[in-house]
Amino acid sequence: MPLQPIDPASDTRVEHRTSLVNGYTYHYLYGEPASGxxxxxxxxxxxxxxxSAGWRYQIPLLLEKGFRVVxxxxxxxxxxxxxxxxxxxISLYGFKRASDDIAGLAKIIGAESIILGGHDWGGAVVWRAALWHPELITHVFSVCTPYIPPSKDYISTExxxxxxxPQFGYQLQLASGEVEKSINDEQSIRQFLKGLYGGKGPNGEAAITPERGIQFENLPVLGDSKLLNGKMLDYYVQEYNRHGIHSTLNWYRSRKANWEQELALIEQDKKIISIPTLFVQATFDTYLKPEMSKNMEGFMPNLTRGEVEASHWALTQTPVEVNAIIEKWLEGQGLGKRSSSSL
Known part of the structure; x- marks a missing residue:
């Protein structure tokens, strides 16, 4: 029987925890196997x-295979x-800060080493965390996001x-400060989330294009998304209502700060990730296109590749296929033999 996704609002398999990490409060989902x-x-x-609920289909697999999950x-x-x-x-929303906070949270929960997985911005974070904290991370995997090594030359988003x-045109819009002027209350956030996860209007209207960004005029007419709806959509809306959308867009404003901090990695000649790595490509991703990953082998001697026929939202669009690739990779590393008891 397929594993049921986590319901972050009420699921006994995970706890909602908060910890003070490097001066700021982090919320996280925390789970241990039923055996403890x-x-x-x-x-x-x-x-x-x-x-964090974006991993709702992967958390049950990892718990069932005997991992603690954060x-x-x-x-x-x-x-x-x-x-x-x-x-x-702005460096608070950068890769080094995120890497340091992952290390800080690992210390708080008593983890001397961790396996690290990411998607989208999280994928970019985990590759950098492997460079900043090689003593902590034993294995790293990314869904959709390829590894781009640090560069001594600054290249702007423009x-x-x-x-x-050219498909990064949406990032210019998201960084501009214009988006939060229109997406600023519960209803507009709800329509925005419907659209970002694939909801369309009656005539096929879309919420976003890679080259242009969010199409504000289409948001009011968008229908439900197959990937984010019902109680889960309500949960996401609730989470966004805490701070609004502005703070999440700071991740699109930190490119230069990331480059400045990563000059230290260049000076230390830290470009190679030698630990076991997994990259899962979504073949229909129009943002992080397959050709962006073509040079990864040159920087990852222990790279395993997998692919799924999915859009950018592979974690929830093709969870069975994504989970199978992660499971096979972990077992190939001598990790994650399935437990005899079922959760």
């Missing part, structure tokens, strides 16, 4: 506009703090859009 014994700890890092809300999302910028520095990645 676990062989390793897996951290799952979400992207935008997700939250799925935090990133800075600015859900129950985690959302410090304002300014007066705070230059990426004009050059190799």
């Amino acid at each position: 014994d676990y062989k390793a700890t897996v951290f799952l890092i979400h992207g935008w506009p997700d939250c 799925a935090p809300d990133l800075m600015g999302f859900g129950g985690t703090d959302a410090p304002k910028v300014p007066p705070n520095d 230059d990426l859009v004009k050059g190799p990645l």
